Amino acid sequence: MTYLISITGNTVFISSLNVLTARASTPAAAILECFQVSPPVETPVDALCTQVLMVHSFANSYGNPFLGDYVPPLCDFNRVTFNFTVTSAGRQFDRLGLMYLNDTEIWRLSTAEPTSTGIEWTYLKDMSHVLALFKEPQRIIFDLGNLINDVYTAPFNTTLTAMFFKESSPLQAADLIIPVSARQGAVDKPSAFIVPDAVATNDLMLPQNVRRAVFSISACGQAAEEFWWSNVLSSDTATFNGTTLNGYSPFREVQLLIDGIIAGITWPFPVIFTGGVVPGLWRPIVGIDAFDLIEDGIDITPFLPLLCDGGKHRFEIRVAGISDDGKGNARLTETVASNWVVTGKIFIWSDEDGYVTSGTGPIIQSPPALIALASKVGQATNGTNSTLDYHVNVDRSLDISATIQTSSGTYGATWSQRVTYSNVGNFSNSGNDQLNMQKTNGMAASNIERLSPYSSSFSYPIMVASRYMSFPDSDNFTLQATMDRGKDVKSSGALWFLLDESYGHSNLQSESTLSTHQNGTATYYSIPAESRAAGFGSTEQKLVYFDDISGYSRHVRADNSTITFDDETIQGQAREKSWSAITAGAEDEYVKMTIKDMVGRGPIGLGDEV
Template identity: 50%
Template sequence: MQTSLLSWILVSLSLSNLAQCSGPRFYPNDAIQRFVRAASAVVLEVSQVAAPVLTVSSKGGLEVTDGSSNASAVIVPSEQPVCQDILVRHDFIASYGQPYVGPYTPPSCSFNRVTWNLTVTSRGRQYDRLGTVSFGDIELFRTSTAEPTRNGIEWTYLKDMTNFLSLFTKSQTVIFDLGNLVTDVLDGTFNVTLTAAYFTADSVVQPADLIIPVSKRQGSQGQPSLFSVPSDIASNVLTLPRNIQKAVFTISSTGQADEEFWWSNVPQSRVNTYESTVGTLFGYSPFREVQLFIDGTLVGVAWPFPIIFTGGIVPSLWRPIVGIDTFDLKEDEIDITPWLPILCDGRSHNFTIGVSGLNDDGTGNAALSGRVGSTWLVTGKIFVWLDKAGHVTSGSAPLQLAPQPSFHVSSSISQTSAGVNDTLLYTVTAERTLSFTSTLLLSTGPRLASWNQRLAYLNKGNVTNQASLQTNDQQTTGQDLSSNGYARKFSYPLYVESSQIGNPDGFTLAADIRRSKSIDSLGRLVFPTGQETFSSDMAKSALSFDGTSAQTTQNGTAYYAANNTAGTGFSFGTTTQSFSLDGLHIAAGSLLKTTFPSITGSDELFSRNVKAVNGTIVADQETLLGKQFSTPVLPGIAEVNNDVHDFVLSGVPGRGKLVHHVQL
């Protein structure tokens, strides 16, 4: 973040005041301070509402913040050396196939925590773009961009990277890929600075000893290593160390092009519903399953969270608040520890990532299609925790309880009085359970290893008026349980009502969106759950939490009207988002059960409620460690935007090629 864009309002709190705060207990620390930053009007600050992280402040202490200039922060002095390095400073102009490539050298200070700061500025007109950061063949971070304005935008996103600690201790090659295209019309470039902060703080996390990529392995050529499914077979053959005590496979997967709005696709039996008028619709149903196979055997799945990029549906929905996870596309985790008796046999094994939709016969029956449209970008990693040197892990082969998943697709078509297909209604349901259990023989003795998944899915779709109106009401729920002291329960509800109405002079777009992401996490496999941020000296009680609950809800309405003949248009949009992060408590020993444990109590760590109207933040309230803030917002009236040349539509749900990459 450019410090010239920040004005600081310091709020000092005495220890007596801290002791009176609601929520977690605070232990004496003679220099804890809270700040509220006031935003600047120089450029538009765009942000993703997310949990704060622990990082190094500009004054060398430790700071709990989300990095945006209109959010609060907590400063905690560090008793250990800290250091910061700029990893990437680069302008992405005409950068398709030309990523930034540079060296990484470990820092001089000692550290057990790493936080990245990604700050981007842009001005002009440009599509949203997908970006990845890798060390060689290993993808570390997947992000996407906001769409710029003529006056310019800026955003900062902070990410806890401590789970990759073993990589940061060695020299690496940094590959930052952000494919951008500049033309006379699309003139926006992305000016990127990626900074790493290294420091030491209390931690109950033991990062992996080894991280092995499952990727296209193009790092030596200075290129990103993403598989493009279905054109690529996303597979690597690997020989793993023989002394592994824990292994977790993570998958990064993103639908693009025909699959960007996969959740709005129609049943495969109905893709030709409007063939005579608007062409073929995108198919394989709105259900997607990302799969992991070891030597051809399914060992785990992920049912993805629906990402909506900033150029999607109606672009004015996502300015200045972007969609959930837009700046940080999360990975899914699958515990493969039960398979170690096989994987540690000294032989090579095939790891394959698949993405599947559904094929249906039009009468209700459906099965996994084994393929999807173009394109899903996927990579994987194996996080490995080693046993003692010289030990060979053995044990029983996994007991597999993997019944066939249940799928059902129903649909109907109604016609106009002229006999033309008008309305398509469909319902898609899915259920799956997986369970794998084995006994490991480790250097410390035998240990039970298990991985269990239970998932459910429902999508009700309504496409009408020659596919110009569409509604999708989707719910994805599930739970993951691991014998490695981990349980996760999630819910991804999504409701989207969208329309595109053409006329002789132009067209209009409208949308109503309601969506949430709810995750309760107990313990941890690989990635941070939010609890780590609060495990420093400022809140020792955070170390006693059994897990966290992260809940976010985003609601928005937007409208856009374009007159192509006159070259004019206008738009408006309102988006609200609430976010909360709570520390969770469970009954002793309940994490060892085969169902998600009952929550016995919770303490709020962070919350934020923000509202944007027509590109302006009009309300922003936070609670951070028990203290409430009403963040200053810029003066002015959120007016209807009549200068819509900044907006670039990357696509709309379910329309096939009717509207695709339209320049507004």
């Protein structure tokens, strides 16, 4: 792996690049470099010090996380960047990884699926928003559950390095970070809640001198909830003989409650892991956010008059779906199927020592979600159900306001959120073919007097069409799929950092725009009698990112695990190559999976994921 480096002023922009020139003449058995198309990481030129946090092989690692001890380096730093490098060879599923410092989750990621000859990837991540944790000694708990046996043979060999820097900037990281988690760090265990089996709640006493507070939520669906965005209405789960479809609708909302009162809501991005839908879609270009599952933020500053009273308050994270009666009547639920992996944390910016924050509020306007849905079942000539058409539309809003009294005076604080959601789904061919088209549009805004306002808008469109074909007198099957998806986010201001208006906005990344789009087609086939599973696919992705001081774009295409086009520009420096002359392999071998493993529906059989 090499890096393209561009220097602007006192900042280096680092972007990982595949060394494709060398690969053109390398044998087919070469290690495959996987990557997530992402904006580069900004890094000051003068790195003060580095520290290797982990060198570990995750093999039979369910219930056995990596354990280590972090001691702050002997250098003055206000910025932290991670370099995470992984190699793996053999057969294996994609796996979910969570990194904690004591009880606090700081990073969530997933893995690429390995090849028999090996894969590798490097991901760079800015960790400066959790700077307060790196100022104190910590217990490192890195949980990446994996299984090694006669069938699944690939461990994940990892190295994690932290780089520490000093940067002159008025952006202030939080003074204190408090986890909302299962709090198992003291016994060297991971601290995620598994919802709905567990109730994701902590009773916490916050400091009384709080100037601002932001809550972050990290949440993703697993098992029956991995493909939540393609689920059906609960009234339609038994539509087709021989299979039970996953229900609670294709809509999910993650909620934050404080003392039982709604304090904020997030709408999860539909992450697809590298074994999802059809594995050939994600080699070597992994899905959007697959290596870095982004957390969502909620400004809870309007709750400070309540939270700074010196008492304990209950923080709870819930995942909601939709329950319907089959007659068009619906409501948000307080639970979903198993399971969601969730944690939270509270970012706190402190006021003067000894001061007690007070005020009036919060005043909450949270009307019931507006839900419109319907479904229709079509029958074949023999009377069996052959088609299912359904649609779901949701409109949701939340407005919270308060008056806050701090040492610097009295000011107003508001937090507002809006979302419009639509999903159109279709099953045909007696449930073997599925088309799902979904779009989530939303916005969030925080306005706190004396601080720079924050706003963000987003759009998450996704379309997936899949076809399952089985063969008489054998267990063989073929899965074909087409996907088209994107993520567009525009933000202004800072949510994870404090920015006083007195500083102005010069030389600050106060505005940013990210737009990325991914499409592809792939085929997977399984021949159990030959212990063989293979496939092929093509994926293309375009990404454009720019903020106040930087710009980046990349357009890349992969055909059958070979990069055939790659055009990348960073800070005006272009790297453009067409690799159409490279002969792509006809097919790749994959770990044997069932249709249910990949798309969340269909018969259960041998090879189901562990």
